[in-house]
Amino acid sequence: MSIVSGVFLVVGSALAMIGGIGTVRFPDFLSRMHAAAKAPTLGLLLVAIGAAIEIGTEIAITTLVLVVILQLLSSPVGAHALSRASRRQVVVQLDDVDQLTRDEQDGPAAD
Amino acid sequence: MIEASLVMLFIGAGCFMYRLLRGPSLPDRVVGVDGLLSTIVIAIVVVATDKHSGLTVETVLVAVLVGFVGTTALSRFIERRGD
Amino acid sequence: MTPSVRLPTLVLWLTLLWALLWGDFSAASLLAGLAIAIAVVVIARPTGVRGIQLTTFHPVSALVYLGYFMYQLVKSNLHVAWEIITPGSKIDRAIVAVPMHVSTAGLVTLVGNSVTLTPGTLTVDVRGSDNDRPPTLYIHVLHYKDSATVRASVYRLERLVVKAFGTRQQVAAIDAAVTKVSGDD
Numbered sequence: 001m002s003i004v005s006g007v008f009l010v011v012g013s014a015l016a017m018i019g020g021i022g023t024v025r026f027p028d029f030l031s032r033m034h035a036a037a038k039a040p041t042l043g044l045l046l047v048a049i050g051a052a053i054e055i056g057t058e059i060a061i062t063t064l065v066l067v068v069i070l071q072l073l074s075s076p077v078g079a080h081a082l083s084r085a086s087r088r089q090v091v092v093q094l095d096d097v098d099q100l101t102r103d104e105q106d107g108p109a110a111d
Numbered sequence: 112m113i114e115a116s117l118v119m120l121f122i123g124a125g126c127f128m129y130r131l132l133r134g135p136s137l138p139d140r141v142v143g144v145d146g147l148l149s150t151i152v153i154a155i156v157v158v159a160t161d162k163h164s165g166l167t168v169e170t171v172l173v174a175v176l177v178g179f180v181g182t183t184a185l186s187r188f189i190e191r192r193g194d
Numbered sequence: 195m196t197p198s199v200r201l202p203t204l205v206l207w208l209t210l211l212w213a214l215l216w217g218d219f220s221a222a223s224l225l226a227g228l229a230i231a232i233a234v235v236v237i238a239r240p241t242g243v244r245g246i247q248l249t250t251f252h253p254v255s256a257l258v259y260l261g262y263f264m265y266q267l268v269k270s271n272l273h274v275a276w277e278i279i280t281p282g283s284k285i286d287r288a289i290v291a292v293p294m295h296v297s298t299a300g301l302v303t304l305v306g307n308s309v310t311l312t313p314g315t316l317t318v319d320v321r322g323s324d325n326d327r328p329p330t331l332y333i334h335v336l337h338y339k340d341s342a343t344v345r346a347s348v349y350r351l352e353r354l355v356v357k358a359f360g361t362r363q364q365v366a367a368i369d370a371a372v373t374k375v376s377g378d379d
Contacts, residue, residue, distance in 0.1 A: 001160075006112035009157055013116035013123075015271055016150045020126030022278040023146055029138050030334050031285065032130065034316050035274055036142045040123075040149030041311065042271040047116075047153050051160040051168065060165030062217040064156070067171050071152070074179035076310035076317070078145060081183050083318045083334070085190035086138035092289075097341070099291040100319055100332045 001054060008050025015043035028093045030083060037079035044071050113161045120157065124150045141185045148178035205231045256358035262351075263308055270313035277336075288338035289318060292348045294328040296356055302329055304359065305352045309333060312351065315344070 022035025048064040055061075092098070124147055131143030152174045159167035205228070212227030213219050277285075294302055306317040309331070319332040335344055 001112055005160065009116045009160060010112055010119070012153060013119040013157065015275065016153050017119040017123035017126070018275045018278050019146060020123035020150065022274060023130045023142060024126045025278055026285075028287075029136065029142070030316065030318070031287065031336060032139065032142050034314070034334075034336060035278065036127070036146040036149075037316070038267075038270055038274055038311060040146055040153065042267055044149065044153050044156070045267075047156050047160075051156050054160045055163055055165050055168075057165040059217040060159075060168050062214045063165065063168045063172065066211070066214040067152075067156075067168070067175055070172070070175045070179075071149075072311075073307070074175065075149070076307040078179055078182035078186070079310055080306060080317050081186035082138060082141055082145070082189075083316065085186040086136075086141075087318070089189060090136050090138050094287045094289065097288045097290065097338065099341075100289045103291055103321065103330070103332075 005050040005054035008046050008053065012043040012046030012048075012050065015039050015046065019043065029086060029090045030092060033079055033083055037075055041071055041075045044068065113157065116157050117154065120150055120154045124154075137189055141182060141189070144185070145178065145182045148174065148181070152178070205235055208234060255354070259354040259358040262354055263311070266308075266312040270311060273313045285336045286338045287334065287336060289332055289334050290338070290341050290344040291330050291332055292345050293330045295349075295352065297326055297328045301352075301355055301359060302331070304355045305348070306331055308351050308355065309348055312347070315347070 016039060019035050019039025022039065023032045026032045026035060045068055048068050052061045052064050087100075127143045127146040127150060129143075131140050131147065134140045134143055152171050155171050155174065156168060159165070159171075208231035209224060209227040212230060213223055216223055216227075294305070296302065302320065306320060309315050309317050314336040316334045317331055318334045320329050321332065322329040331348065333344060333348060338344070
């Protein structure tokens with residue numbers, strides 16, 4: 001196992017761990033979504049790079065490229081779908097402006 | 112190196128499971144599931160690297176797609192159900 | 195002037211998937227993939243997707259977009275990682291409305307996805323996409339300073355996406371609009 005690919009694996013896994021810690025520590029649903037959607041995605045990208053370096057066969061590399069593309073496309077879409085669907089079910093705690101509720105109530109403002 | 116990665120992934124998975132079990136609302140639990148599945152995907156790739164097996168990576172394809180479909184399906188369910 | 199190519203994107207995407215799945219980029223494999231992709235698209239015509247097909251492609255701008263996107267992806271994760279590690283982080287959450295400049299569904303989707311993967315922002319909703327006017331993205335941010343900063347970063351992304359995948363008129367329109375916005379705010 002070369003050092004380079006090992007580093008990629010470790011950093012990618014660390015990112016996944018940090019994403020997990022984030023979902024535990026953040027105080028509300030939408031913030032947790034931030035951590036859960038972004039961190040494992042980049043973690044997968046890094047780990048895939050490490051795996052591609054280490055395994056090196058053509059089949060592995062093409063499959064990993066496919067996996068990364070699919071994850072990059074599907075992760076934000078899933079996050080968006082979940083966030084959008086959950087707005088009614090979850091108390092959205094905000095510290096500042098909420099232009100979405102404003103636009104829902106008054107109609108889109110020319111802001 | 113591999114051991115370190117797997118330990119960290121284990122901790123991460125544990126955190127997502129905590130959110131899955133604790134998360135006060137259903138969407139919080141879905142966040143847990145989504146993160147858990149992504150962590151599992153990463154773990155499979157790490158194990159595949161350890162075994163130098165390119166074929167093990169093929170399973171990851173299915174896992175990613177299933178994860179996406181699952182999260183989206185749960186989102187639609189939440190939207191319709193009106194908890 | 196970067197050359198633009200009109201491509202039937204769906205067919206090319208399916209062919210690429212085929213080649214990646216089989217791990218085989220030889221001429222035979224690509225031709226087979228192309229044939230199957232065309233057959234699939236003809237038999238199962240995607241219905242009700244007006245404007246989803248991105249049919250223009252500027253290679254150089256697409257690379258710029260990809261590079262910027264990757265850089266932002268890494269940065270956002272370092273950001274989130276730092277926040278999680280340092281205790282007592284002060285977050286200031288808000289949802290900001292960002293009206294788009296283009297109406298093509300595919301482009302707006304790309305912008306929305308890219309926004310989710312950039313530091314501190316998450317696309318929560320899209321409204322006004324059923325008519326032909328440009329829709330509005332609603333972005334949830336973790337550190338809110340003012341609406342203009344949020345909008346500026348989203349517009350930067352939108353501009354890159356349009357330059358990479360938009361038609362010539364869209365590129366011209368967005369260049370004019372963005373300079374106007376950054377001039378007033």
